[in-house]
Amino acid sequence: MLRESYTAIVERSQGLSHQFATEPYECGWASEAIFFVRTLETEGDIAGAILRVQISPDGIRWRDEGTSLTLTDDEVDFCKVRHFGNWLRVVGELPDGARMKAIIALSLKA
Amino acid sequence: MSDVEYHPSVQTRAVLNADPRLSKFDPLPRIIYHDDFNNGLRGWVELIGNYEDSLDSMLPEYADMRPPMLSSGTHWDTGTHGAMHGTYSLKLATRPRAGDISVSIKRVTWRHRGPIRLEAYFTFKPEASELQLAVNDVRAIGVLFDLQDDEYRWMPHWRYLNAMAGAPVRKWQFKRKREPLQTIGGRDETVSHFHLAPSGWEDVPNANQELCYNEIATKYNWYYLRMDLDLATRQITHLQCNDRIHDTTDVTPMMIPAMPNLYCMLNVAFWVETDIDKRAFLYVDSVLLSGAW
Secondary structure, three states: OOOOEEEEEEEEEEEEEOEEEOOOEEOOOOOEEEEEEEEEEEEOOOOOOEEEEEEOOOOOOOEEEEEEEEOOOOOEEEEEEEOOOOEEEEEEEOOOOOEEEEEEEEEEEO | OOOOOOOOOHHHHHHHHOOHHHHOOOOOOEEEEEEEHHHOOOOOEEOOOOOEOEHHHOOHHHOOOOOOEEEOOEEOOOEEOOOOOOOOEEEEEOOOOOOOEEEEEEEEEOOOOOEEEEEEEEEEEEOOOOOOOOOOOEEEEEEEEEEEOOOEEEEOEEEEEEEEOOEEEEEEEEEOOOOOOEEEOOOOOEEEOOOOOOOOEEEEEEEEOOOOOOOOOOOOOOEEEEEEEEOOOOEEEEEEEOOEEEOOOOOOOEEEEOOOOOOOEEEEEEEEEEOOOOOEEEEEEEEEEEEOO
């Protein structure tokens, strides 16, 4: 059986600043995931900012999973996660005065 | 060929009945696609607006229509609800912002300009984030076609307006009013129009229908939906949800002169809209598009 795969664009070119969280994404069918963050535009210094992967029992309540990614000066940053249950999201915080537009892609594989 | 005229042979019906995934449908002779979401998202994708050079050129209403998911219908109180058939359904989810809309679309083309029939089993619910009935939290769900032949782009729209501003409505509506085409970008190559705008909706005949919402947000009951069109006459020929069949005599689509690059287009889209600052979810267990040729 071919392994199912799907990439969801969970954030696309919305302005991100201060604290932010991607919308809950239900993906219990998948066993592995990569969050890709492609930076489109920035204001201020975002390098070094951290995005944390979160998991949830119900899509409503969230806890850090332990995986995180650190934004760099590269266009694309990513982190990998496995064994995550039924929902995934990332949360982040940018320094005061910093803003970014990004495409955050969640690449899933069964 | 309407539903009145097409009766499959005993042998054809027997073949359909032998497969539980198909026996709950009444397809026309050719199955164009049958999507059971236990087998992936099968070509259903987030709708995005047109753009040129920059995503910022998009009409703002189209900027964020949210990616579809494969849902097991899992809840904090009872765990996994599953789908009508199997575990997974197609799930559309809005952001938690009143008026937010999520739209998923599947894009094919037609090979014969004749009758087609869309059938689906679906349900909708608000996010179960409060211990309340929440029966008026989802504003609307709907289905639309985006079609084109040599003369016209035409767009049948059909929605169930569940509630508005916190008050129950429970009506099926259609929309023939066109929204203005707007030029996108600076090269004069691309236009866009937000056809799901809230104005211009009209009740279909015998519009009121109470659906089986059940009593809390984590109980799902699945509904049957059927929409027939005739691509030759550009008419909506049948609208049905469960046991309710609407007179379509005066139910007409949006009509637009044919546009470049869209010939033989046969797109189907589902959407859900929230009435309050809470996520609204539309679930589609399975969908079947069939045609007669």
